[in-house]
Structure formats: C-alpha cells, structure tokens
Amino acid sequence: MAPLPVLMFHVLETNSQSAISFPPALFERGLAELARRGYRAMALTEVADVLRQRKPFPQRSLSVTFDDNHRSVYEIAFPVLQRHDMLDGTTVFLTVGSAPGPRQPDQTLPPLPGARRDQPTFSWRQVREMHAAGVRFGAHTATHPDLTRLPAEQVEQEMARSRETIEDFLGAPATCFAYPYGRHDHQAVQLARKHFDCACSDRLGLVRGGKAGSDPYRLERVDAYYLRHDWSIGLLWSMWLAPYLQARNVPRQLRRRVRARLAIRQRGCNKPG
Ligand SMILES: [Zn+2]
Numbered sequence: 291m292a293p294l295p296v297l298m299f300h301v302l303e304t305n306s307q308s309a310i311s312f313p314p315a316l317f318e319r320g321l322a323e324l325a326r327r328g329y330r331a332m333a334l335t336e337v338a339d340v341l342r343q344r345k346p347f348p349q350r351s352l353s354v355t356f357d358d359n360h361r362s363v364y365e366i367a368f369p370v371l372q373r374h375d376m377l378d379g380t381t382v383f384l385t386v387g388s389a390p391g392p393r394q395p396d397q398t399l400p401p402l403p404g405a406r407r408d409q410p411t412f413s414w415r416q417v418r419e420m421h422a423a424g425v426r427f428g429a430h431t432a433t434h435p436d437l438t439r440l441p442a443e444q445v446e447q448e449m450a451r452s453r454e455t456i457e458d459f460l461g462a463p464a465t466c467f468a469y470p471y472g473r474h475d476h477q478a479v480q481l482a483r484k485h486f487d488c489a490c491s492d493r494l495g496l497v498r499g500g501k502a503g504s505d506p507y508r509l510e511r512v513d514a515y516y517l518r519h520d521w522s523i524g525l526l527w528s529m530w531l532a533p534y535l536q537a538r539n540v541p542r543q544l545r546r547r548v549r550a551r552l553a554i555r556q557r558g559c560n561k562p563g
Pocket residue numbers: 357358430434469470471
C-alpha cells in the first residue's frame with residue numbers, strides 16, 4: 291500500500307536561501323516528471339475521504355498544498371499546475387486577516403509575520419480565478435497565531451473566522467485546515483474536528499491509508515524544503531522517499547526536544563525567589 295505525500299510549499303522564487311523558498315524551475319521539472327510518470331494529484335478532501343473509509347490510496351497519488359498567501363502561488367505555480375492537470379489536487383491555505391466584513395476582489399491578502407517586503411501576496415480576485423479553474427482553498431486562521439498558546443475561545447474564533455471568510459467570498463466550502471506552523475495540541479485538534487474535515491500538522495512524513503491509517507486531523511506533510519534539489523525531488527518517484535523522510539525526522543525531533551528542555555530550564559531560572 292503506497293503512502294501518499296502531501297507536498298507543502300510556501301514561496302516559489304529563484305536564488306533564495308530562505309527555508310520557505312523553492313526554485314520555480316525545479317517545481318516545473320518535478321511536476322512534469324510526476325505527470326509523465328502517471329502521478330495524479332488528489333484534493334485533500336478526497337484524501338480525508340479515503341482515510342475515513344480506511345481504504346488504501348491509489349498508486350501514484352499525491353496532494354499539493356501552499357501556505358501563507360504568497361503571490362508566487364498565482365504567478366508561478368498556478369500555470370504550471372494547470373499545464374500538468376493538477377489544479378484540483380491542489381489546496382491553498384489562506385490566512386484571511388482579522389478585519390470584519392466581506393473581502394473586496396482588489397484587496398490583497400495579509401502578509402504573514404516575518405515575510406519579506408519583496409514577497410507580495412495574491413489578491414482575492416486571484417483567489418477567485420484560481421478557484422474557478424479548480425484549485426481548492428482551505429483555512430489557515432485569521433492572524434496566523436501559534437494555536438497551542440491560545441485559550442480555546444480564541445482558537446475557535448481563528449478557525450471559524452477563516453473558514454467563514456473564505457466560504458462567504460467563494461460561495462464554496464472550505465473544509466480543510468492547516469495549523470499555523472503546523473503546531474497543534476489536544477485542544478486545537480478537538481476544535482479542528484468540530485469545524486473541519488481534516489487538518490495538516492507539522493509532522494514530516496507520508497499519509498498512510500488503510501486500516502491503520504493516518505489521523506485526518508494530524509495529517510503528515512512533506513516540507514518542500516527537503517526536496518529542493520534535483521536528486522531529492524527525484525525521491526518522490528523512488529522507493530527511498532519514506533526512509534529519507536524518516537532519517538530527516540530524527541535530527542528534527544532531537545532539535546525540538548532540546549529546545550523544549552532549554553525552555554523549561556529557562557522558565558525554571560526565571561522563577562522569582
Ligand atoms: Zn502558515
């Protein structure tokens with residue numbers, strides 16, 4: 291049973307050392323090769339359905355996702371995905387901003403904290419154009435907070451507001467969610483269950499179908515950061531993808547554990563008295 295990679299991209303741009311950037315030429319080459327090898331992109335809603343039915347994924351399937359509103363999704367990825375017939379297997383997660391009321395087509399979506407000034411965002415009109423061509427849109431909160439640091443009421447507000455804003459604008463359901471930074475705890479997962487059909491986490495790995503399948507509310511993704519060379523994108527159509535991701539996961543988990551321990555120790559030091 292083949293597990294399914296859910297690819298996670300942010301910005302497509304050349305000559306950048308940023309961890310969220312991916313080279314456009316490699317994006318084009320990678321997708322062309324996947325299409326040539328008969329890979330089909332599945333929408334995340336479809337992935338969630340397969341998981342609920344505990345069925346295996348069809349061979350040669352993958353899903354494509356983009357986070358954080360970067361305009362390169364519209365300018366660069368959109369035509370490439372269209373060329374390779376992968377639009378309806380693509381989900382773009384939108385962070386909609388905190389302003390109340392309906393969105394105007396010419397408004398651009400908010401930039402995310404930490405985005406560079408030369409990384410513009412797409413407009414709501416461009417969202418509509420991509421949606422009409424088949425791209426799916428999912429919710430990624432109103433303001434992109436770390437949900438594990440918020441009380442339940444605010445987590446729910448962030449989720450509901452992003453879902454409603456997208457649905458009001460597009461007149462179509464937005465049933466998938468991505469936790470900002472992938473961070474989630476029990477509370478966030480419970481609330482995602484209430485508002486959505488599935489949710490993407492920060493777990494690096496492949497989504498497993500079948501009887502012991504992945505949790506639809508803690509979906510694994512493959513950060514494109516790990517695929518940004520010709521040799522590593524080639525892993526997508528090889529048998530080495532799963533072991534490669536597992537190997538990358540070890541230092542990642544270790545780093546996190548060390549960071550968590552240091553945080554605890556620092557908090558301990560700051561205790562008064
Ligand atoms: Zn994000």
